[in-house]
Amino acid sequence: xxxxxxxxxxxxxxxxxxxxxxTVSLAVGLLTxxxxxxxxxxxxRDTPPWTHDGVGASRLLDVEMRLxxxxxxxxxxxxxxxxGSSVVYRGLDPRDxxxxxxxxxxxxxxxxxxxxxxxLAALAVDVGSVRRVVIELDYFMFTSWPPPPPIDRKLxxxxxxxxxxxxxxxxxxxxxxxxxxxxxxxxxxxxxxDGYKQTPDFDAELVGKVTREQNIAAMVYRPDDxxxxxxxxxxxxxxxxxxxxxxxxxVQRQLxxxxxxxxxxxxxxxxxxxxxxxxxxxxxxxxxGHPFEDFDPGKASSRxxxxxxxxxxxxxxxxxxxxxxxRNPAGAAxxxx
Numbered sequence: 578x579x580x581x582x583x584x585x586x587x588x589x590x591x592x593x594x595x596x597x598x599x600t601v602s603l604a605v606g607l608l609t610x611x612x613x614x615x616x617x618x619x620x621x622r623d624t625p626p627w628t629h630d631g632v633g634a635s636r637l638l639d640v641e642m643r644l645x646x647x648x649x650x651x652x653x654x655x656x657x658x659x660x661g662s663s664v665v666y667r668g669l670d671p672r673d674x675x676x677x678x679x680x681x682x683x684x685x686x687x688x689x690x691x692x693x694x695x696x697l698a699a700l701a702v703d704v705g706s707v708r709r710v711v712i713e714l715d716y717f718m719f720t721s722w723p724p725p726p727p728i729d730r731k732l733x734x735x736x737x738x739x740x741x742x743x744x745x746x747x748x749x750x751x752x753x754x755x756x757x758x759x760x761x762x763x764x765x766x767x768x769x770x771d772g773y774k775q776t777p778d779f780d781a782e783l784v785g786k787v788t789r790e791q792n793i794a795a796m797v798y799r800p801d802d803x804x805x806x807x808x809x810x811x812x813x814x815x816x817x818x819x820x821x822x823x824x825x826x827x828v829q830r831q832l833x834x835x836x837x838x839x840x841x842x843x844x845x846x847x848x849x850x851x852x853x854x855x856x857x858x859x860x861x862x863x864x865x866g867h868p869f870e871d872f873d874p875g876k877a878s879s880r881x882x883x884x885x886x887x888x889x890x891x892x893x894x895x896x897x898x899x900x901x902x903x904r905n906p907a908g909a910a911x912x913x914x
Contacts, residue, residue, distance in 0.1 A: 631769060632775070643729070648738060650700060651738050654704055658684045660697055662717075667883065669890070674904070683769075690724045690727070700732060701813065709816060821900060825865065
């Protein structure tokens, strides 16, 4: 009896280990299958089951676009990249680009900073399919504006993206995103698989909040940050590159002026223009002089502006036309009415 009991006790640890390993393997396998099927990060296929005709609300894209968008670019292998901040992903619809642009991806990122542009340029080179790049710049990118965590430079390499895909599949947070669209937890609007976000009008309260909370004091121009753009252009030498200064509403320009930054804004515009001329690159300064000055910060979104900062796709169509990439000639349709 004693011998049998001892043998039974000694067998328990040996039997626990295989059972535990099998349980873990089963859980990991189930999570992997569910994640690949549901594709909550939208990095494995065009139309995951939570989207409708390739469009859907995604909390993950709202908060983790610096991980997701590079993986989408690598999978889709577009011919044209539209690089910029949130004004790009809200204002430039790839469907408004002419057929000459081939497959277009909207590589707009919330609060994109100048130091992140070289990583996107390296990604474009590594993917290999990109032949045309539009870099739309905002003044704040080159200031001491508190930056977000930057895009991981490893995502510009195939090995780094492979590691990221594994982490996506095995991320426990994916479980929560398998339960449903969770539309109420997302920012307003619907994401497309090509990086564009269709955004509804903002009410007067939200517009006023965006206007009031502009941190002009942090918008101290840093001329040395232009070196980041120069590094990106060095990487993109074999591609067609167009540099654009993003349209700025009159209200936003006035806020910058009232905050004492107008001379710095002018210096930034001159510096980017000089760099583009030195490189022989197409350059378009749309900061002012555009025909879209209908915005009232005391009201809801206007015809052309979501808020003080973000223009609507109607302005985007005009912009694309002016730089020679639009389906409409010179954006004329956007200025009518």
